[in-house]
Amino acid sequence: MSTKIAYTPIGIVHSPHRRPRGTPIQPATAAGVPGTVEVFEEYREGLRDLEGFSHIVLLYHFHRSKGFSLRVVPFLDTRPRGVFATRAPKRPNPIGLSVVRLKRIENGVLHVRNVDILDNTPLLDIKPYVPEFDGPTEARTGWLEKARKTARRRKADGRFA
Numbered sequence: 001m002s003t004k005i006a007y008t009p010i011g012i013v014h015s016p017h018r019r020p021r022g023t024p025i026q027p028a029t030a031a032g033v034p035g036t037v038e039v040f041e042e043y044r045e046g047l048r049d050l051e052g053f054s055h056i057v058l059l060y061h062f063h064r065s066k067g068f069s070l071r072v073v074p075f076l077d078t079r080p081r082g083v084f085a086t087r088a089p090k091r092p093n094p095i096g097l098s099v100v101r102l103k104r105i106e107n108g109v110l111h112v113r114n115v116d117i118l119d120n121t122p123l124l125d126i127k128p129y130v131p132e133f134d135g136p137t138e139a140r141t142g143w144l145e146k147a148r149k150t151a152r153r154r155k156a157d158g159r160f161a
């Protein structure tokens with residue numbers, strides 16, 4: 001069964017990243033990179049009480065992604081992996097998820113840091129980041145564990161590109 005689902009953006013993300021090349025691959029590699037999230041007027045009431053959270057989850061549409069592949073070579077690896085085992089932007093439903101630092105909210109505009117999102121990205125949703133809900137204490141990280149070890153070894157050998 002295939003059902004079409006249409007979402008309406010609730011806002012727009014502004015960032016210094018104008019093109020995919022050179023944009024950090026995750027908030028963890030975008031330390032300090034500033035951005036703003038402009039929430040459209042009609043949704044601003046929903047921002048009430050958000051300011052008490054240091055981090056928020058942004059869900060957005062990868063609007064510059066064209067098509068998808070079910071097997072992709074992730075940024076952090078050299079071998080093809082199933083797309084759902086990666087965070088690649090070319091996915092059947094091109095939805096992005098970034099946990100960013102919330103600095104302040106002014107007139108419906110969220111000032112954030114650690115942004116790995118392209119400028120003018122349509123925003124689908126905002127949720128507060130809650131470590132007890134979102135950060136399992138024991139988490140395995142599949143192929144990434146090996147990829148990280150290889151990267152560390154290459155770095156130690158001075159072979160890291």
Ligand SMILES: C[S@@+](CC[C@H](N)C(=O)[O-])C[C@H]1O[C@@H](n2cnc3c(N)ncnc32)[C@H](O)[C@@H]1O
Binds near residue numbers: 025062065098
């Ligand atoms: C590997 S993805 C991870 C994004 C998000 N943190 C996630 O896990 O869903 C990050 C890359 O997506 C690309 N990207 C960011 N915003 C995009 C957009 N609106 N459309 C297409 N690609 C985008 C950039 O090249 C960036 O380096």
